[in-house]
Amino acid sequence: GESVGLHLPTLSxxxxxxSIINCAYSNSASDYFIWYKQESGKGPQFIIDIRxxxxxxxxxxxxxxxxxxxxxxSLQIAATQPGDSAVYFCAEKxxxxxxxxxxxxxxxxTIIP
Amino acid sequence: xxxxxxxxxxLFRKEGQNVTLSCEQNLNHDAMYWYRQDPGQGLxxxxxxxxxxxxxxxxxxxxxxxSREKKESFPLTVTSAQKNPTAFYLCASSIEAGVVNTEAxxxxxxxxxxx
Numbered sequence: 066g067e068s069v070g071l072h073l074p075t076l077s078x079x080x081x082x083x084s085i086i087n088c089a090y091s092n093s094a095s096d097y098f099i100w101y102k103q104e105s106g107k108g109p110q111f112i113i114d115i116r117x118x119x120x121x122x123x124x125x126x127x128x129x130x131x132x133x134x135x136x137x138x139s140l141q142i143a144a145t146q147p148g149d150s151a152v153y154f155c156a157e158k159x160x161x162x163x164x165x166x167x168x169x170x171x172x173x174x175t176i177i178p
Numbered sequence: 179x180x181x182x183x184x185x186x187x188x189l190f191r192k193e194g195q196n197v198t199l200s201c202e203q204n205l206n207h208d209a210m211y212w213y214r215q216d217p218g219q220g221l222x223x224x225x226x227x228x229x230x231x232x233x234x235x236x237x238x239x240x241x242x243x244x245s246r247e248k249k250e251s252f253p254l255t256v257t258s259a260q261k262n263p264t265a266f267y268l269c270a271s272s273i274e275a276g277v278v279n280t281e282a283x284x285x286x287x288x289x290x291x292x293x
Binding site for chain 2: 073099101106107108109110111114154156164165166167168169170171
């Protein structure tokens with residue numbers, strides 16, 4: 066549903082600590098998931114993706130976990146740095162042939178020096 | 179360099195006027211998208227297009243129109259019927275998922291202010 070009137074959840078983490086950002090999705094037909102990072106006034110940037118046939122994928126300092134049973138996605142950022150401060154969105158796409166890409170509400174991550 | 183370009187970055191219009199936002203990509207992507215973002219909120223899908231000459235309504239299409247006459251271009255018109263048009267508009271593109279899903283690449287956005 067729409068998120069009009071709702072403001073982003075926030076998460077504050079001490080620099081150097083690990084952070085976990087969560088995302089719930091509702092469409093059981095979704096089979097491809099993406100995490101994006103958005104800095105103020107800019108377009109979202111790709112971080113990492115995962116397909117529905119996987120439950121974990123690792124990148125540089127980031128790990129995405131997918132639990133299809135409870136329709137839950139998480140992004141773990143290790144050893145956070147000030148540059149990690151941004152808004153993080155998960156996005157989902159359905160089966161092949163349907164290009165509709167839907168975004169979650171987003172979480173504002175603030176790294177405390 | 180390959181990429182997706184939105185222009186202009188800032189746009190001001192008087193209430194009641196239609197306005198068209200430009201989005202061009204040279205990535206040879208089939209799918210293109212328009213999203214609206216309000217301050218402190220997420221991205222809401224306005225329209226998307228999977229292929230030239232075809233497009234589908236997203237979740238908040240009322241008051242907007244699009245065209246997809248060329249693969250590279252997906253302009254968005256904000257019409258006078260859109261009751262609250264002031265927002266940050268984001269365009270994106272991705273390879274059509276005929277074989278494998280891939281991420282969407284975003285432009286830098288157009289901030290539209292209607293006065």
